[in-house]
Amino acid sequence: MTSPQKVNDFSIHVATVNGSGSQSSNNVLMRAIFRMGIPVNGKNLFPSNIQGLPTWFTIRVNKDGWTARKVDTEILVCMNDLTYVDDVKQLKAGSVVIHHDHMNVAALRKDVTSLAVPFSKIIAEACADPRLRKLAVNMVYVGVVAELVGITEEAIELAMAQQFKSKQKVLDLNRAAITAGRNHVKATWPELLDGKFSYQVQAMQKTQGKILIEGNAACALGSVFAGCSFVSWYPITPSTSVIDFFNEYSEKYKIDPETKLKNFAVVQAEDEMAAIGMVLGASWMGARSMTATSGPGISLMAEFTGFGYFAEVPAVIFDIQRIGPSTGLPTRTSQGDVLFAAHLSHGDTKNICLYPGNVEECYTLAAQAFDLAERFQTPVFVLSDLDLGMNFHMSDPFPYLDQPLDRGKVLTEKDQDQLAKFARYGDTDGDAVPYRTLPGLKDPRGVFFTRGSGHNAKAAYTESGAEYVTAMDRLNKKWETAKKYVPAPIVLGSGKNKIGVIAYGSSHDAMLESVHQLKTENGMDIDYLRIRAFPFAASVKDFIASHEKVFVVDQNRDAQMLSLLRIEKDLAAHAMKFESILHYDGYSLDARFVSDAILSSFNQKERKVS
Amino acid sequence: MSTPEVRANPMLTPNKVGITKKEYGGSASTLCTGCGHDSVTLHIISAFYDLNIPPHKVAKLSGIGCSSKTPAYFLSSAHGFNAVHGRMPSVATGAAMANRSMVNIAISGDGDTASIGMGQFVHIIRRNIPLLYIIENNGVYGLTKGQFSATSDKGAIQKKGDTNTLQGIDLCLLALELGCNYVGRSFSGDAKQMVPMIKGGLSHRGTAVMDVISPCITFNNHEGSTKSYKFVKDNDQAIHEIGFVPSYTPIDVDYDHGTTKVVELPDGAHLTLKKIDRDYDPTDKNAAFDLLHKAQSSGALLTGLFYVNPDTVSYQEVLKIAETPLVELSIEKLRPPKSALDEVMESLK
Known part of the structure; x- marks a missing residue:
């Protein structure tokens, strides 16, 4: 072993073939470490394919709870003949490679440790049924890794029970494969046993009470517990599992106990135009409604989104971002829809956008999106991404949302005084948020026609320029009101430092680690503001105004969040403070990338001065 | 004002739910004088009045185009939704799923349905969403001054003189093929045929499609048009x-049962179809295909109820959605209890 021993601080990178069952193996490995009380994170890098193409899974083990992506990995497991040469070449010196015995790793690199394992032979002995070997072989590497790094049998058993529930045959098969892997290590490398391997796990108390969850499951839970009763969608990676989880939880918790009928409806649409159309139709009727999609889907939703903005119909749209433009890289993460979603549709359209920064916010902001959509009678986007949505993240359990739902300004038969002076698009309260009524209202004074064409305060058709201006100006005023309701940004740091950094969404994990790196390694104190919503709250401007330099971290090429900030009129005076940090190769953001960018900015300045 | 003379005027005579025909009206039409669509509007008003449907229990839906403007001209005390071009069916689907207690009427045109909205037209039929879908079909784009639509017949001549070279789409044949259980065609000027067909469609449990030839007085009423008043009348x-x-009236004994087919609808109402000159059974789907295919090759313009199957299952029933409209569910039924969240959280530890 060339590197000093590391305890609870390393990454395991597993290269497999998709469709081979490796996801189960990787989940068992990750959950077993989690069960030992050690913070972990799992990131799945997968192809847009069902079976046969390369896929990678990276488990980061970190005692301090840093769970963003880390570029360097310490342990590589090579199960894929097609990728192992490249996979091995990318390793840093001192890494360990666990690989099929027919792969000649030693010939590729002299500065890494090669542990050849006869996986095919081992699984042939451990699994009698040849048809199951292709799947079960992945459990052998779980056994090998577990034995080397010291994952306990108890932890593996707990993880398996969670992964395979109580399917006894599956449990037995997988247990046998894991044991075979452990036995191979014991028989072959006695010198690496009992804590002598370079990378070790040791039980901690840092995950007790915590959960591991994907952001898409959290978005679904937020919707279920916000009382969402109508969903329409069209399947698209990486958003599909939002609906899968919504269905799963709703089937479990929203079936009427007496009638066994559903207190919700999920309709798979023919395309995303229909999906958002159905959502607007159901919202118009008064149901809390949502759709989930990704980039190509919001392109198709553009026309109806503008309808929702102009005719003031609520909608919640989850955009689980992936790389564009066009089909792009459908299974890689991105923050590439920030500008598009904010102004989606023709004409002057502005949409409320929320940017959850972790899985708990996927849950809380999902729920809040429904309140905002109904309060402001407008489409609300929840901009998550593939990294947050489809990878497992550690979190405290989510709080139950027991405050009343904010259903917004809806008049019913009992509101006689209000109905007497009802003007659907009037500004009765001075906050520019109008009152609406729902179909089925018996009182004809409250009935109106919903249309995307020009309408006056009474909802009547108009082509009057003056009435159009009145309508658009009220929508702008409503936008100002919304600034006080959307989730405020969160500032970490004293707020008194000269350097500020702004980030949002799934960059959060890496940002926390970067701030820590800059402090501990470079003695640099920076303040970090995390934007959680568009429109921007006043405190965003205050933060920018009070710092001499402000970095803005975007996971896209065109600095989209920075562009949104630059559009703000009252930020023009601070335009020279901004510097963009852009990460857009489809991998999750890593802390070192951000730290290096910030450091090099200052180093370059110094060079310029000298 | 309640003199016997005034009560005799149907516009001012309340129906069984106490609403006059006038109250089923809407704002003044802004369509061209003589537009076929305005006649359809009047037939819709008659049908709702006759059926004693309270306007507030009606949802009016439409897309974009001359036809889609018309929901503003009837039932002004019903909520309406004028959607984007070709996308009305999706809005109607969401609305119907959210509140199954409403009576849904959807108005579209040949451009709105057969071109830009073809996908959504197909899928609303496939889902059998309960609504009456009326296509006011004039074979022409009126608002953009007279381009052919996808239902224009091959060989039809445009006002400017161009001849349509493409085959027209027969929306009734298409609806039949898609499994629609209520398919009819009528002519906007034929109140006698249209009003009962609308009533039947409103009482139908799934998607009812009515293709209504409704001449465009301005852009498609000339010599050579196959959707002009003269052509249709001839x-x-x-x-x-x-x-x-x-449902609340016994079957009219005036009908000659030897030549009449009676179809019972799920709510107990009946459609009576008195044959004119051919032996036709509107519950026989193969016969409907045969009839429409033959008419297509001969160039005949057939009107009537081609197919009706009252024994149909709506999408709400297929999906096993609660009978209480989703919009009326209490907070307790909408939001699962804390114990449910605790159970989920425990499973993720």
Whole structure:
């Protein structure tokens, strides 16, 4: 072993073939470490394919709870003949490679440790049924890794029970494969046993009470517990599992106990135009409604989104971002829809956008999106991404949302005084948020026609320029009101430092680690503001105004969040403070990338001065 | 004002739910004088009045185009939704799923349905969403000054003189093929045929499609048009006379049962179809295909109820959605209890 021993601080990178069952193996490995009380994170890098193409899974083990992506990995497991040469070449010196015995790793690199394992032979002995070997072989590497790094049998058993529930045959098969892997290590490398391997796990108390969850499951839970009763969608990676989880939880918790009928409806649409159309139709009727999609889907939703903005119909749209433009890289993460979603549709359209920064916010902001959509009678986007949505993240359990739902300004038969002076698009309260009524209202004074064409305060058709201006100006005023309701940004740091950094969404994990790196390694104190919503709250401007330099971290090429900030009129005076940090190769953001960018900015300045 | 003379005027005579026909009206039409669509509007008003449907229990939906403007001209005390071009069916689907207690009427045109909205038209039928879908079909884009639509017949001549070279789409044949259980064609000027057909469609449990030839007085009413008043009047071949008998009235004994087909609708109402000159059974789907295919090759313009199957299952029933409209569910039914969240959280530890 060339590197000093590391305890609870390393990454395991597993290269497999998709469709081979490796996801189960990787989940068992990750959950077993989690069960030992050690913070972990799992990131799945997968192809847009069902079976046969390369896929990678990276488990980061970190005692301090840093769970963003880390570029360097310490342990590589090579199960894929097609990728192992490249996979091995990318390793840093001192890494360990666990690989099929027919792969000649030693010939590729002299500065890494090669542990050849006869996986095919081992699984042939451990699994009698040849048809199951292709799947079960992945459990052998779980056994090998577990034995080397010291994952306990108890932890593996707990993880398996969670992964395979109580399917006894599956449990037995997988247990046998894991044991075979452990036995191979014991028989072959006695010198690496009992804590002598370079990378070790040791039980901690840092995950007790915590959960591991994907952001898409959290978005679904937020919707279920916000009382969402109508969903329409069209399947698209990486958003599909939002609906899968919504269905799963709703089937479990929203079936009427007496009638066994559903207190919700999920309709798979023919395309995303229909999906958002159905959502607007159901919202118009008064149901809390949502759709989930990704980039190509919001392109198709553009026309109806503008309808929702102009005719003031609520909608919640989850955009689980992936790389564009066009089909792009459908299974890689991105923050590439920030500008598009904010102004989606023709004409002057502005949409409320929320940017959850972790899985708990996927849950809380999902729920809040429904309140905002109904309060402001407008489409609300929840901009998550593939990294947050489809990878497992550690979190405290989510709080139950027991405050009343904010259903917004809806008049019913009992509101006689209000109905007497009802003007659907009037500004009765001075906050520019109008009152609406729902179909089925018996009182004809409250009935109106919903249309995307020009309408006056009474909802009547108009082509009057003056009435159009009145309508658009009220929508702008409503936008100002919304600034006080959307989730405020969160500032970490004293707020008194000269350097500020702004980030949002799934960059959060890496940002926390970067701030820590800059402090501990470079003695640099920076303040970090995390934007959680568009429109921007006043405190965003205050933060920018009070710092001499402000970095803005975007996971896209065109600095989209920075562009949104630059559009703000009252930020023009601070335009020279901004510097963009852009990460857009489809991998999750890593802390070192951000730290290096910030450091090099200052180093370059110094060079310029000298 | 309640003199006997005034009560005799149907516009001012309340129906069984106490609403006058006038109250089923809407704002003044802004369509061209003589537009076929305005006649359809009047037939819709008559049908709702006759059926004693309270306007507030009606949802009016439409897309974009001359036809889609018309929901503003009837039932002004019903909420309406004028969607984007070709996308009305999706809005109607969401609305119907959210509140199954409403009576849904959807108005579209040949451009709105057969071109830009073809996908959504297909899928609303496939899902059998309960609503009456009326296509006011004039074979032309009126608002953009007279381009051919996808339902224009091959060989039809445009006002400017161009000839349509493409085959027209027969929306009734298409609806039949898609499994629609209520398919009819009528002519905007034929109140006698249209009003009972609308009533039957409103009483139908799933998607009911009515293709209504509704001439465009401005852009498609000239010599050479196959959707002009003159062409339709000269070529209209009704396959039967339709009668609609509401559930609370016994079947009219005036009908000659030897030549009449009676179809019972799920709510107990009846459609009576008195044959004119051919032996036609509107519950026989193969016969409907045969009839429409033959008419297509001969160039005949057939009107009537081509197919009806009252024994149909709506999408709400297929999906096993609660009978209480989703919009009326209490907070307790909408939001699962804390114990449910705790259980989920425990499973993720």
